[in-house]
Amino acid sequence: MNGNPVIEAKHLDLTFQTNDGPVQALRDVNLQIHKGDFVSFIGPSGCGKTTFLRCIAALETPTGGKLTVNGMSPDEARRARAYGYVFQAAGLYPWRTIAGNIKLPLEIMGFPKSEQDARVEKVLDLVELSGFGKKFPWQLSGGMQQRASIARALAFDADILLMDEPFGALDEIVRDHLNEEVLKLWARTGKTIGFVTHSIPEAVYLSTKIVVMSPRPGRITDVIESPLPKERPLDIRDSPEFLEIAHRVRDGLRAGHAYD
């Protein structure tokens, strides 16, 4: 791809010090993510997907190697509000309405009042939740909550969107639907997206680049550039190309998987 990478990891290591001794969560991770990429991270439980995402977001500090975001250190990038982060559970605050939740990061970042409202409207629209702003989170279904949480991460218009299994808790059909939505959103906004998932079809369906990881210590075992077109109807998942990539991902996963 073109230009400087937005995110670049070189020989990244991360070891947690725990009571039972050190746990090496990441070892020698090398990766480049370019502007506009949609990168999925897939791998068995405990392989370090979340840890890697958290490193990018400066929520963990690597113990070795080098990691840059937009040419800055992750912590500088964090303070420059370079990214939005979406967690597995929607994590909306129950005491705020949907609009209030989306407004929260805007308040914290000190956006002017009038702009806050405008942005809330815009992102609610983007995730197709217009009209639900005044509702409380528990009045919405799980899928809608997750969309609201994405809207919240979009509201302050960071260039990078990091999502950690955002749809893990949803049922397959709602999930299919949200996958389509995310793709549309990505196409519309041109953001760089890092996306953690457990689901092979989801990874293949969404990404321009699939990073397969293996556990203990977490390493990247395969990076697959997807040949699929940007335009992806749902039934692309029955196409031979799709199945072939899926197969490659599955093989990569199988290789490094310990069942328990």
Added chain:
Amino acid sequence: MNGNPVIEAKHLDLTFQTNDGPVQALRDVNLQIHKGDFVSFIGPSGCGKTTFLRCIAALETPTGGKLTVNGMSPDEARRARAYGYVFQAAGLYPWRTIAGNIKLPLEIMGFPKSEQDARVEKVLDLVELSGFGKKFPWQLSGGMQQRASIARALAFDADILLMDEPFGALDEIVRDHLNEEVLKLWARTGKTIGFVTHSIPEAVYLSTKIVVMSPRPGRITDVIESPLPKERPLDIRDSPEFLEIAHRVRDGLRAGHAYD
């Protein structure tokens, strides 16, 4: 299939009385399950899959129609300990070891001490957890816990095994593995299995019969007899027959689905 059905539902209705008025969870459900069948129930959230399984287990009382289990009423069958039930979460008691958990129903049913231990050994072996009997649940991974919970449902050797999304909380790869295990188990024991899932590949991969349900009020929209052989390697999932059934299931689901 041959002989009398093990489970037979005729014009089954179930309406819950709630504060917001009645909710019809099941309407005119008709189904026959024969000995040795592996029946999957699939359908969008809230369509009544759980409710139907609970009716069979006499945890709910239908408000209309007729339901028999082994020719008895479900409650009689419950008291005759006709089935094992596996819930979505493992639901192991944290204060008991794995062996202690498996022993629990045996204690309650009054099995002699020596036999209890023998059975625990046997089912631990069956789910490949030998050697983990003395561990506490929280010391095991989610997948292992779920297997322990299956072992518990197997320990007292009921003829019917009812499982309500037993693998919903697990990652895809562990899930694949457990699917294989369940199939082997079923082949070895010849039990009749009712299995609720959200995953189309899982339903197709496991079942001899797939029941597709649609919501509000819960009805059966399709019953698909699987032409797949009893012997099913994991990559059968890439075969055209498999994909065709999967397609049919997906279409059935799509038809009745409201996204939120």
Added chain:
Amino acid sequence: MALVIAALLFWILAWYLNVKLSNGPARGTRAVALAVPVVFGVTILVVWELLVRGLNVPMVVLPPPSQIAVKFAASIPILWTDFVQTFVKGVLSGYVIGCAAAFGVAILVDRSDFLKRGILPVGAFVAALPIVGIAPIFVMWFNVGWQSKAAVVVVMVFFPMLVNITAGLQETSAMQRDQMKTWAATYWQGFWKLRLPAAMPFVFNGLKISSTMALIGAIVAEFFGSPIAGMGFRISTSVGQLALDMVWAEIVVAALSGSLFYGALALLERGVTYWHPSQRR
């Protein structure tokens, strides 16, 4: 004045030490977890000593810790007699009876929804009675011996325990109860094997709350009549005799026995509810 300034300086110094300790490299260790509160406690004592001496506070108003310690050491036999009278006879017996009674009623309440709806609100009202008011009545009814103290403790302990046990017994999830049903378990099987173990964290919560209240209740009751031994007796008598060092020695005994009682329960809790997430780590 110099002593007052010394007290202030000592305070600042000790606080600095604590901040360093608790944020330093050894922060997770057992030694620091122990050292920090100890440093804090010692600081309070030192500051107290310096202030009392520096400000010339009369001994009959507030004695310095050193004097309390001397008195404590010199009066161990008396303090022990008082401890036995109040704590062993009054508190422990009342505590055991109160908890047992709460347990019995909790089972009744658990079995009957009608009783639950009837007893809990009435119980909440009764629990609002200030024990200091009940104490003279119980002394009148049950005589001045330890029995009346135990009775006060029973009343104090009963309701917090009842509430906690009842809440604990409801702690099981619908799924767990359904599971018992699929195994066709009886009420008592479900009780012993599922609901009671699941209730244990709540039970211990109640046990811990009532442990501190129990001691206070017994001491209060002794103010309204007692044999010539007991912590409450000694405290009130010593106040009358202006032996404030003795009063504080008894307060130390009370705080010590209360904290140890609490600590013992916490330890027991650790053993019984080893499985609960709050006890793991």
Added chain:
Amino acid sequence: MTRVIFPVLVVVAAIMAFWYAACIPMNIKFALQTAERQGAVISPEGVQARRDMSAFVLAARNPGQWAQTWEQAKPRLPAPHQIVQELWKTTVDVKPTSKRSLVFHGWVTLSATLAGFAIGSVGGILLAVGIVHSRAMDMSVMPWAIASQTIPILAIAPMIIVVLASFGVQGLMPKAIISAYLSFFPVVVGMVKGLRSPSAMDMDLVRTWSATRAQTFWKLRLPASVPYLFASLKIGVAASLVGTIVGELPAGGGQGLGFRLLAGSYYGQTVQIWAALLATAVLAAGLVALIGVLERGTLKRMGLSR
């Protein structure tokens, strides 16, 4: 609502029946003594003969005197209607501003309780904020906060009153401080729990937005702690009331329900003790209910109740 009222009524009725029955053995000895003095024939005759007999035996042998056990001026156990009469006499029959009115004393106790509760809960909240934000405070204060609650407050209450009096602090304040001492602890415990209730994920989330500590506190920790706050306020207000009563006991001769209790016990006025007791319980229940109402309102406004 009716689901609760009927069972409560049944339980209350059962208690009343038991209460009246209990009055008979409790008060029978004195009733017999009085009756004998007035010339009634009692079995057995003479105080001496009855001295060591069981109250139940005496009650059984003198059923004619049962009624007397419900009407004594200074009974061991007053009958419910006597307490109600006393309550009526001291609330409705006298001006609320009179020293003989329980409303007056209730108000005095209430105001000290509210002051103490305010000090205690604000102090408790501040302490909790400190504990949550400073590791040093967390590690050093918490064990001592627990130990502080094992100190018999009644023992130090007089000293607190004396020391404060020497600084010229008198009247409501000493009581309020003792009441604050009892109420701060549940508030600290509850608030620490509440302020720590946001999950690691919630905390990470605000971190990704580069929120300051103050922003994290106001926008995340504080709102998240509200349900915990109310739960502990309910415990705290009840403790506050007990603290005020305890603060009133040693002070002697002042206004307030605690003094009524004590005065009742000095002069053997059991009916008066019970009336004051009941008034206190009503006050406590009222305060807890009031916080319950505030809780429901706040949680509803915050969208936390459903």
Added chain:
Amino acid sequence: ADEVTLQLKWVTQAQFAGYYVAQDKGYYKDEDLDVTIKAGGPDIAPEQVIAAGGADVITTWMAAALAARERGVPLVNIAQPFKKGGLQLTCLKSAGIEKPEDLAGHTLGVWFYGNEYPFYAWMAHLGLKTDGAGPDGVTVVKQAFSVDPLIQGQADCISTMTYNEYGQVLDAGYKPEDLTVFNYLDMGFGMLEDGLYVKEDDLKDPKFDDKMVRFVRASMKGWKYAEAHPDEAAQIVLDNDETGAQTLEHQEYMMKEVAKLTEGSDGALDPADYEQTVKTLLSAVSEDNPAITKEPEGAWTHEITDKALK
């Protein structure tokens, strides 16, 4: 006006009628004094209050005042409105107690809070042990300030004041002839009750000295008025009772009994009474009775009363 704070030993009752009358009748005002009367209670030690600076003058029993003196609070008796003491042990004849020798083996209710000194002196004199019943001992229980233990049959003897609890026992239906009363004073174990005490250092200040002279003068005037008009005094006390729990009837009884004790005192301490008190206290020095261990010095003065009575 000069401010004076008086800390009482006990709750508002006719025991302190003189001060309330002086206040109510304006005797203090006439002396250009602004007096605050602080009621006490069971757990308020006036000696502690004055030591902490919470009062200028207190009423207390001499035993407690001397004890405080030994513990570093140099209190001085400046006036003694109570000539006689009202403390007594009241026993049931029905329990077989007619004379001191009958006490052995019985349960006795005793007030502590510093009121126990005469009792221990008496027991020492009788040679009775106080740590349990036996042929040569008695069982002592701490009695709260109520007569319940006697009425409920939990003790055979209880402490009473002539002017208060004794009346309550009579109210409860006992006749004087049912009761045996041991008056400590009559038995030679009397101790001076309810005197006025101030801090020694304060007296060195002539202004304070003068204030006290006026205070004692007005108070004694109050006492004499109360003695002469018991019913009016009782009403004044009742009006000053904050708890609203006192009854006029009982206060009238109390005032009449208190008058018998104050009668014959012009406020000046009788040194002979002082000697008896000290002798009694020193006769029973023990672990249980640590009032004083040596002859006190300078514990009283006639300075104030001399000036006041001029």
